[in-house]
Amino acid sequence: MTTVQNGPGSAKQELLRARLEGMIAGLVPGEPLPAERDLARDLGVARMTLRRAVDGLVEEKRLIRRRGSGTFVAGAKVSQRLAATSFSADMRARGLRPGSHTVESRRFPAGMMLAALLDVPPQTDVLFVRRLRLADDVPMALEDLHVPATVAPGLTGEDLESASFYDLLARRFDDPVVAGTQTVEPALAGADEAALLGVPEGSPVFLFERTSRVRSGGVAEFVRSTYRGDRYRIVVDIFPPD
Ligand code: 16G
Numbered sequence: 001m002t003t004v005q006n007g008p009g010s011a012k013q014e015l016l017r018a019r020l021e022g023m024i025a026g027l028v029p030g031e032p033l034p035a036e037r038d039l040a041r042d043l044g045v046a047r048m049t050l051r052r053a054v055d056g057l058v059e060e061k062r063l064i065r066r067r068g069s070g071t072f073v074a075g076a077k078v079s080q081r082l083a084a085t086s087f088s089a090d091m092r093a094r095g096l097r098p099g100s101h102t103v104e105s106r107r108f109p110a111g112m113m114l115a116a117l118l119d120v121p122p123q124t125d126v127l128f129v130r131r132l133r134l135a136d137d138v139p140m141a142l143e144d145l146h147v148p149a150t151v152a153p154g155l156t157g158e159d160l161e162s163a164s165f166y167d168l169l170a171r172r173f174d175d176p177v178v179a180g181t182q183t184v185e186p187a188l189a190g191a192d193e194a195a196l197l198g199v200p201e202g203s204p205v206f207l208f209e210r211t212s213r214v215r216s217g218g219v220a221e222f223v224r225s226t227y228r229g230d231r232y233r234i235v236v237d238i239f240p241p242d
Contacts, residue, residue: 016045016053024062029075033063036071061230077233078140086166086177087143091135098164099134103142103196105157110148117211118148119219125149129157132196133225139197141227151175151218169220177220180212184234193226204229 091098115122170176187207194201
């Protein structure tokens with residue numbers, strides 16, 4: 001693969017790649033590579049040769065090139081276990097500061113489809129909130145949350161600004177999330193999502209859909225979440241068959 005991406009595979013190209021990989025390993029995510037001219041000189045290669053090797057690492061998402069400002073070490077991916085955890089708890093467990101920014105919020109009566117997903121009668125009042133989820137202020141995911149008023153009466157989009165929905169359910173409504181079903185599929189970021197997530201339009205993303213129930217039995221949420229493909233990987237634990 002290296003050979004293909006770096007053109008005619010020579011021992012020199014392989015060595016250059018190994019030296020670049022060593023350099024990346026010594027930098028922290030977000031740190032810039034030295035300027036191309038200086039790096040080519042230090043490594044004793046032509047700038048074009050260096051650029052080809054860097055291109056390969058950009059393609060593999062090990063490096064990020066930002067036009068006009070340089071090339072940076074990509075952030076480590078967050079390993080997401082498929083479990084009924086909240087975004088906030090998940091980020092805190094990794095030592096990251098969770099954040100939430102409400103982009104849009106409104107109420108409307110549920111149509112047939114949404115009512116079926118939320119297991120409520122059609123026309124039930126539903127709160128829709130679009131939230132940008134942040135880890136240490138970096139956008140990680142965009143969530144389109146639907147909550148039936150029957151489960152969280154009086155809940156507003158402002159309540160969810162910088163707050164954990166699951167914490168509110170447990171504390172304010174004394175009705176924690178206990179179970180859920182979640183699907184995941186690949187997708188490409190549309191223009192709006194890409195702008196909010198700070199990635200180029202068409203970037204790969206994970207599309208999650210989750211329906212979860214609270215202890216009292218009702219469906220608490222139907223959520224469609226777009227997670228950045230360059231910051232997440234999915235971890236699935238495997239158990240022996242029953
Ligand atoms: C996660 C859930 C989402 C839930 C949110 C609550 C996925 C794909 N989605 O992001 O369904 O609403 O956590 O987070 O994991 P919060 O308690 O921090 O608001």
